[in-house]
Structure formats: structure tokens, C-alpha cells
Amino acid sequence: MTIIDESDVILSVKDLTAEVDGIPILKGLNLEIKRGEIHAIMGPNGSGKSTFSKVLAGHPAYGVTGGTITFLGEDLLALEPQERAISGLFLAFQYPLEIPGVSNLDFLRVAYNSRLKAQGKPELDALDFDDLVRGKLDIVKMDPSFLTRSVNEGFSGGEKKRNEILQMALLEPKLAILDETDSGLDIDALKIVANGVNQLTTPDKAVLMITHYQRLLDYIIPDYVHVMESGRILTTGGKELALELESRGYDWIRDNELVGVAE
Amino acid sequence: MMSSPVKSQLDGVTMPLDHPPTATDNLQRLLNNRPPVTRCPWLGELRQRGLALASEQTIPTARDEEWRFTDLSALLNTQFEAVQEPLVSPNPSELTTDYLANTIRLVFVDGHYASHLSDVSGLPNQLIVTSFSQLTPDQYPLLQNYLGKQTGNEEVFTALNMACLVDGALIWLPPNAIVPCPIHLLFISSAFASPLAAYPRCLLVAQSGSQVTLVEEYKSLGAGVQFTNGVTEIWMDDQSMVTHVRVQRQNNQAIHIGKTAVSQGQNTTYQSVSVGLGGVLGRHNVEVVQVGEQSQTLLYGLNVSGEQQVIDTHTSITFTRPHGTSQQLQKAIAGDRSHTIFNGKLVVPKAAQLTDASQLNRTLLVSPKARVDTKPQLEIVADNVKCTHGATVSQLDGEEIFYLQSRGLPIPYARQLLVDAFTTEIISHIPLPQLGASLNQAIRQRVNHPM
Numbered sequence: 001m002t003i004i005d006e007s008d009v010i011l012s013v014k015d016l017t018a019e020v021d022g023i024p025i026l027k028g029l030n031l032e033i034k035r036g037e038i039h040a041i042m043g044p045n046g047s048g049k050s051t052f053s054k055v056l057a058g059h060p061a062y063g064v065t066g067g068t069i070t071f072l073g074e075d076l077l078a079l080e081p082q083e084r085a086i087s088g089l090f091l092a093f094q095y096p097l098e099i100p101g102v103s104n105l106d107f108l109r110v111a112y113n114s115r116l117k118a119q120g121k122p123e124l125d126a127l128d129f130d131d132l133v134r135g136k137l138d139i140v141k142m143d144p145s146f147l148t149r150s151v152n153e154g155f156s157g158g159e160k161k162r163n164e165i166l167q168m169a170l171l172e173p174k175l176a177i178l179d180e181t182d183s184g185l186d187i188d189a190l191k192i193v194a195n196g197v198n199q200l201t202t203p204d205k206a207v208l209m210i211t212h213y214q215r216l217l218d219y220i221i222p223d224y225v226h227v228m229e230s231g232r233i234l235t236t237g238g239k240e241l242a243l244e245l246e247s248r249g250y251d252w253i254r255d256n257e258l259v260g261v262a263e
Numbered sequence: 264m265m266s267s268p269v270k271s272q273l274d275g276v277t278m279p280l281d282h283p284p285t286a287t288d289n290l291q292r293l294l295n296n297r298p299p300v301t302r303c304p305w306l307g308e309l310r311q312r313g314l315a316l317a318s319e320q321t322i323p324t325a326r327d328e329e330w331r332f333t334d335l336s337a338l339l340n341t342q343f344e345a346v347q348e349p350l351v352s353p354n355p356s357e358l359t360t361d362y363l364a365n366t367i368r369l370v371f372v373d374g375h376y377a378s379h380l381s382d383v384s385g386l387p388n389q390l391i392v393t394s395f396s397q398l399t400p401d402q403y404p405l406l407q408n409y410l411g412k413q414t415g416n417e418e419v420f421t422a423l424n425m426a427c428l429v430d431g432a433l434i435w436l437p438p439n440a441i442v443p444c445p446i447h448l449l450f451i452s453s454a455f456a457s458p459l460a461a462y463p464r465c466l467l468v469a470q471s472g473s474q475v476t477l478v479e480e481y482k483s484l485g486a487g488v489q490f491t492n493g494v495t496e497i498w499m500d501d502q503s504m505v506t507h508v509r510v511q512r513q514n515n516q517a518i519h520i521g522k523t524a525v526s527q528g529q530n531t532t533y534q535s536v537s538v539g540l541g542g543v544l545g546r547h548n549v550e551v552v553q554v555g556e557q558s559q560t561l562l563y564g565l566n567v568s569g570e571q572q573v574i575d576t577h578t579s580i581t582f583t584r585p586h587g588t589s590q591q592l593q594k595a596i597a598g599d600r601s602h603t604i605f606n607g608k609l610v611v612p613k614a615a616q617l618t619d620a621s622q623l624n625r626t627l628l629v630s631p632k633a634r635v636d637t638k639p640q641l642e643i644v645a646d647n648v649k650c651t652h653g654a655t656v657s658q659l660d661g662e663e664i665f666y667l668q669s670r671g672l673p674i675p676y677a678r679q680l681l682v683d684a685f686t687t688e689i690i691s692h693i694p695l696p697q698l699g700a701s702l703n704q705a706i707r708q709r710v711n712h713p714m
């Protein structure tokens with residue numbers, strides 16, 4: 001029974017500490033995510049939420065100083081960012097980059113094929129890939145004209161986020177990390193993005209949402225809500241915790257935590 | 264101006280300094296060594312004119328404004344032999360590439376016409392595509408109003424080319440001729456134990472209403488030091504259109520100094536895509552004069568340098584009549600310890616009111632030791648014109664690379680994608696997709712190694 005449980009673990013983070021420019025940001029973070037689960041990390045600005053997402057994806061500016069991250073049984077920290085992506089980790093960026101001169105379609109195909117290549121599978125040619133991607137556009141209600149434009153260039157905030165979810169749909173990650181995916185979205189775009197994520201979430205996969213606001217959680221219902229503060233997870237609860245945070249702010253958690261420490 | 268006497272005067276010494284050959288000596292040596300003209304005796308008069316112009320000069324130094332950033336010491340320190348007659352006869356299979364198939368082409372080896380490598384079959388009537396050496400005596404007079412008649416002949420390397428002229432390519436378009444396929448000129452420099460000098464020449468005369476795509480390409484056969492000093496003259500009558508693709512991909516020891524001189528009549532469109540990849544020193548001078556009004560000049564350029572290459576483009580667009588337009592996008596990628604140079608001159612005299620000119624130079628530095636010099640040079644007298652210019656220098660963006668990595672692309676691949684994105688704005692203007700693909704391949708090889 002235990003063994004089956006173990007294999008269900010997608011991500012296991014133990015006592016993680018990390019810094020940026022020599023400044024410690026993560027100070028002993030613990031988290032475990034299993035198949036089929038949806039987690040949300042909430043917390044005030046500067047609590048280390050986005051740093052955590054960058055560390056998971058392997059951004060070179062973030063240095064891990066201690067702890068472990070195990071992803072699907074592998075030591076994630078030993079992998080290059082592209083190897084993490086190929087093993088099934090996906091980060092939807094808070095600010096997706098614009099890449100002038102690279103067509104979105106080419107970008108998506110290259111990304112898709114680099115995974116196939118790493119798995120030793122034959123790559124898809126342009127025509128086959130075109131069929132594949134067109135079949136996925138509806139997940140995020142994206143107009144085909146976005147495929148021929150440069151990656152994210154001139155896209156609105158909502159279009160960029162939809163493009164991120166389209167990439168997620170193509171890359172079929174085991175763990176999707178959505179970093180502030182709701183920021184800068186109007187309610188219609190938010191619904192489209194959330195709906196896309198929900199369609200892609202199957203029992204063998206997991207989602208980690210990082211968000212400042214409760215609003216996204218109305219559309220993507222989390223199994224667990226973690227509250228982060230000063231580089232650690234202070235408390236964990238169910239989806240009702242998010243509502244409580246929304247009405248009471250973050251201070252009461254801090255106060256509770258202090259009480260807990262004092263005890 | 265010679266460098267050593269100036270220096271000795273400054274030092275109060277009147278004796279010439281004892282050091283390697285001076286600029287004068289070396290130019291004189293090139294002139295003394297000029298190849299005899301055997302197949303085109305009628306070029307003799309022009310060669311004399313060139314000789315007279317060149318003899319008065321020296322090889323430029325950093326004191327010459329036009330050569331401020333460009334180190335010509337490689338040319339000073341090497342003794343070149345001119346190629347008296349074709350020395351090699353390359354096997355066609357060494358040269359034939361897929362983008363050359365089905366084109367009209369003239370091939371020159373070290374400045375001399377190679378008929379067995381050329382293909383001018385299926386030429387439309389009245390269209391002349393040939394070498395000077397293949398002309399019949401009744402055809403010489405055609406050239407007399409054009410060959411060597413552009414302004415700027417006194418410039419030292421133009422004069423040197425003229426003095427050493429042995430052959431050249433002639434493209435003659437009758438009025439309203441529309442050439443259905445590109446005309447390809449391939450200038451090959453061969454490498455031998457002793458460094459060789461070659462003086463390629465091209466003359467294109469586009470009569471009124473004619474249209475053509477010209478591909479001018481410089482390549483090396485083998486490694487070794489070579490000096491290629493080429494001049495291309497393009498004459499455009501009213502309403503003509505010329506698309507000119509110029510590719511310089513000689514080996515990395517070559518010294519290439521080339522010039523394109525264009526005279527545009529009324530309502531003409533000259534579009535050029537110039538790609539510079541080769542040479543320890545690769546210099547391209549572009550001089551466009553809009554002689555007629557309402558003409559359009561579109562210049563796209565890309566230089567890619569690595570190792571210790573110096574790749575330099577100097578352009579000049581002169582407007583002389585109202586309503587002229589020009590658009591220019593000059594890009595460069597510099598890696599290793601290479602040096603890329605751009606000087607973009609726009610001349611707008613009083614008579615050229617309502618000129619609309621834009622110029623943009625973008626450089627991507629892919630190594631911390633690479634160097635760029637870029638300089639717009641606007642000489643505007645007319646008071647009702649629109650002239651814009653800009654220059655940017657940047658590096659590959661680490662965040663963009665991380666974004667691509669996070670989608671599964673290894674770093675070299677991510678860099679390649681970003682470099683492709685940078686170059687595609689120029690390469691996409693080449694109307695021959697296979698040539699574009701071949702250049703992309705060459706650029707990737709040059710750029711694709713870690714910073």
C-alpha cells in the first residue's frame with residue numbers, strides 16, 4: 001500500500017532553501033503533490049511564491065542552497081531546465097516572453113518535437129504538427145491567426161496566457177505550474193484559461209497554481225491551499241482556506257502561526 | 264597620405280622610417296603586378312585611366328575617414344601575385360549547388376571567365392548575359408557609355424580594380440525586358456601557395472522598364488590568403504527594377520574589398536540584400552545615386568563575423584531630385600573577437616526636397632570580446648524632408664533563452680532559434696529560398712557555439 005502511495009507522488013520538496021543575488025528567499029519549504037491533485041500556493045507579495053516556481057523550472061538566477069526536490073522519483077535539481085521540461089514539468093510564465101521573428105507555430109513545433117526527440121520518438125513534420133495544433137486551439141479558444149504571428153509579439157495579456165495554456169496542451173506535462181496565470185486577465189479571459197486548464201487536468205497529472213488572489217480558485221478548484229510567508233509554507237488547508245484568506249487577509253495566519261510557535 | 268613620412272615629420276626626423284612596406288609601396292606593388300589584358304584589348308584605355316588614378320594614391324590608413332575603423336594591415340603586410348591567366352579549372356561538381364540549378368549563370372575564377380562552368384542557354388532574345396571576353400567587336404561600343412562611368416572612380420580600390428581589369432560580367436537588358444529567372448554571377452577565388460589577387464567586375468545595364476534579379480556571389484576554393492577587389496556597376500533607366508542579392512562568403516583568410524555603384528533613373532526601384540560572411544577582412548562599399556525623381560532604394564544587409572574577422576559595410580545613398588525614398592535595414596552579428604562596422608551615409612542636397620529616408624542598424628553581439636562600430640552620417644541640406652536613423656546593439660536575452668529551455672530546447676538550439684529570428688528579417692528578402700536556406704546554415708555554423 002505504501003509503495004503505491006509513493007509512486008503516486010509527483011513532486012516532493014523537502015527543506016528547500018534558495019537565494020537570489022545572495023539574498024535568501026526560500027527558507028525551508030516543504031511540499032508534496034500527488035497524481036490528480038490540484039494545489040494552490042497563496043501568499044502576500046515577496047513571500048517567495050514566484051521564486052519557488054522559478055526554482056522548480058531551473059532558472060539560472062536562482063541558487064538552491066539546501067534541501068531536495070524529487071520529481072517523479074528523480075532528483076530535479078540535477079536536471080537542466082530543458083530536461084525538467086522533457087520529464088514533464090511545465091511552467092506557465094507570469095510574464096510570457098515575446099520573441100520577435102520566431103513564428104508561434106514554429107516555436108510550438110520545436111518545443112513539441114524536442115520532447116519527442118529526447119524520448120527517441122520520430123519528430124512530427126510541419127504538416128502533421130499543423131493538424132495537431134489546430135486540434136488543440138479550441139481548448140483555449142484561440143484564433144488560428146495567432147499561429148502565424150511571432151511568439152507573443154503584440155499579444156494582449158490574455159492572449160499571452162492562453163498561448164501558455166496552448167503550450168501546456170501540446171506538451172502534456174505531469175505537473176503544470178501556473179505562476180500568477182490570473183494576473184492581468186479580465187473575467188472572460190480568466191474563464192477561458194481556467195476552462196483550458198480544467199480540460200487538461202486528468203487523474204494522472206497535477207497542477208500547482210501560484211496566485212495572489214482567490215479569484216482563479218473559483219474556476220480551478222484546488223484540493224489543497226498552502227499559505228506561504230517568508231519563504232516557507234505557514235499553513236495548509238482545503239479550498240475554504242482561500243475564501244477565508246480573501247475575507248480576512250494574510251495577517252490572521254501570521255498571528256496563528258506566532259501563537260503556534262509560542263506554544 | 265603615407266603614414267611613415269607624416270610620422271617622421273612629427274618626430275622631427277626627415278629620413279623615412281625603416282619598417283615594413285608602406286601603404287604606397289604596397290599599392291605600387293599591386294599595380295606593378297597587374298595582370299595583362301589578353302582577351303579584351305579594348306579595355307586598355309580604361310586600365311590606363313585606372314592606373315593613372317591609382318598611382319597617385321596609397322592604401323588607406325586609419326587616418327582616412329572612410330577607413331577609420333577598418334584595419335587594412337593584412338593587405339599591407341602581404342605580397343599578392345595577380346592571376347595572369349586562369350590557373351585552375353574547377354570541376355563543376357565542386358561548385359554546383361542546388362540553388363544554382365536552373366539559373367542563368369556566369370562563373371569567373373580569379374577574375375577570368377570560366378565558360379565550362381557557366382550556363383547562358385535559353386536566354387531570351389536581345390538579352391545579353393556574357394563576359395567581356397566573349398563580346399564581339401560590334402558590341403564593345405555598347406559599353407563605352409557605361410563601363411567605368413559611375414562617379415567615384417577615383418576612390419583608391421575602384422581605381423585599382425580599373426587598372427587591373429582583365430574581364431568582367433555584362434548583363435544588358437533591352438527596354439521592358441523582364442528576365443524570368445535570376446541571373447547568377449559566381450566569382451571564385453582560388454588559393455595557392457602564394458597569395459593571389461583578383462579583380463572581378465560586373466556591369467548591369469537595365470534599360471527602361473526592364474526587370475531583373477541579380478545574384479552576385481563571392482566564394483573561395485580552398486583555404487589560403489586571397490585578395491579580391493571587385494566592382495559592380497548598375498545602371499537603371501527610368502521605370503526599371505533591379506533586385507540585387509550579394510553574398511560574400513570567401514574563406515576566413517581572404518581580404519575582400521568590393522563596391523556596388525548604382526545609378527537610378529526616374530521611378531526606379533533598386534532593392535539589394537547583401538550578406539557578408541567571409542574574409543579576415545570583408546569590406547563592402549555601396550554607393551547609390553538617385554539621378555531621377557520618385558525613385559526607391561531598399562537596402563537590406565547582414566554581416567556575420569566570428570574568429571578575428573573584420574566585416575565592414577559602408578553605404579551611401581545620394582538623392583538629387585525630389586520625392587526620392589529609401590529604406591535601409593543593416594544588421595550584424597559579431598562573435599568571438601570579431602569586429603563589425605557600419606557607416607550609413609545619406610546625402611540630401613537642396614534639390615532633393617520631399618525625400619523620405621529611413622535607416623536602421625541593429626547589431627547582436629554574441630561574445631563579450633566582439634566589437635561593433637556603427638555610425639549614421641546624414642548630410643541634409645534640403646529643408647522639407649523626412650530622414651530617420653537609429654542604431655541598436657544588444658546581446659542574446661538570457662530570459663528568452665530560459666523561456667525556450669523551459670519548453671524543452673537545449674541552450675544551443677535556443678540560441679540558434681533566436682539568431683535565426685534576428686537574421687530572418689534580412690534573409691527573407693532573398694527571392695531564392697534555397698540560397699536563403701544555405702545562408703542560414705552557414706550563419707548557424709558560425710554563431711552556434713557557447714558564449
